[in-house]
Amino acid sequence: MDLLLLLKAAIMGIVEGVTEFLPISSTGHLILASELMNFWTKEKSDLFVVAIQMGAIAAVIYEYWSKLWGAATGLFSGEPKGRHLGVSLILASIPIVLVGLTFGEKVKELLFNDVTVAIGLIIGGIIIWWVEKHPPKVNAEEVENISLKEAIYIGLIQVLSLIPGTSRSGATIIGAMCLGVSRKAATEFSFFLGIPVIIGAGLLDLAKSYHVYQTGEDWTVFFVGLIVSFVSALILIRVLVAYVAKRDFMVFAWYRIVSGLIILLFALTGWKLW
Template identity: 85%
Template sequence: MDFLLFIQAAVMGIVEGITEFLPISSTGHLILASELMNFWTKEKSDVFVVAIQVGAIAAVIYEYWGKLWGAATGLVTGEKKGRHLGISLILASIPIMLVGLTFGQTVKGLLFNDISVAIGLIVGGLIIWWVEKNPRQIHAEEVDNITIKEAIYIGLIQVLALIPGTSRSGATIIGAMMLGVSRKAATEFSFFLGIPVIVGAGLLDLYQSYHVFTTEQDWMVLAFGTLVSFVSALVLIRVLVAYVAKRDFMVFAWYRIVSGLIILLFALTGWKLW
């Protein structure tokens, strides 16, 4: 048994759990971490990067089970708040599912590289900086206050997350803030919106590429990475909700810009960090 592979999978799981819900691009960080550690073959690593995101989203389901169950049952019982949230999440999830099913593999093949990640980080950082410097008047303090129309707009913005380095969380949180949604409500809606998208993408990619895992150890490594992702994401969710209640996202804007420039410099010059 290759214990180094399990250690690398744990590192990848921690990176996923920490970055999935921050506006800094989990996929971009996973691609870079994979290349830095020379983790697995590229074919296995690419599938692993998508599949372990299911562990992070499972942490959201665990943490917000009550509200999510209310949204699911509200679609049947007609309970006003639950039904509204349920419909909002369904409509907001449709755009990225349609685009992802149509172009997901093409995007994965063309843009899963250092330069795409760097550009996505820099552009996203500049957008976050601009939004924080030009705040909108808040009219939706809680996630239940987000209108159906706004939910659809946020869903359309989420399509940008197919580009590595963009960040699904960053796109949806900042997009919601541009519409007048509070940081806390935007963050929670982004958590919920990730459930159908990430679970769907993870299971679909695993179904289409399960043949790359040829041994029992391969599946054990994937399961271990997913478990580590779940635990680290659960911790991050609680920390992030407390953070956004008091602070803005400027630190993430600067982090994205600086890290993107560094990655771009090394990618274009051929220098190595290791």
């Protein structure tokens, strides 16, 4: 067993768990971390980057089980709040499912690189900065207050997250805030919206490419990353919910802009960190 490879998988799991729900692009950070650590072969690493996100989303299901169960059963029992949240999540998930199934492979082929990540980080950072400087009027304080029309718009905005560096969390949270959703409700809705998208993408990629993991060691490396991403994401979720109750996302805007510029500089000059 290659202990260094397991350590790299654990680090990738931490990167995923910490970045998945922050507006800074988990996929972008995983791509960069993979390149910096020379993590695995490209084929195995690309599958790892997508599939490991299921560990982070499992943390959402664990943390919000009661509310999510209410949304699922509300679709059939008719409980108003649960039904409304369930329908909202379904409507918001449709656009990215359709676009992802149609263009997902082409996006990976063309845009999974550090230059795209850098540009996505910078543009997203500027948008977050502008929204925080010009906060819209809040009309939906809780996640159950998000209207079906707003849910559809948030779902359309989420399609942008197929571009590495954009950030699914960043697109959905900031997009929801622009529509008048409170920061807390936007963050929770983004958590929930990731469940069908990330689990669907992860399972689809595993079904298509599971053969690239040919040995027990390959699968051990994968599950180490998955478990570590679950634990680190669970911690991050609790910290982030407490954070957004008192603070804005301006620090993430500057982080995106500065890190994007640094990545772009290294990418365009060919410089190496080591």
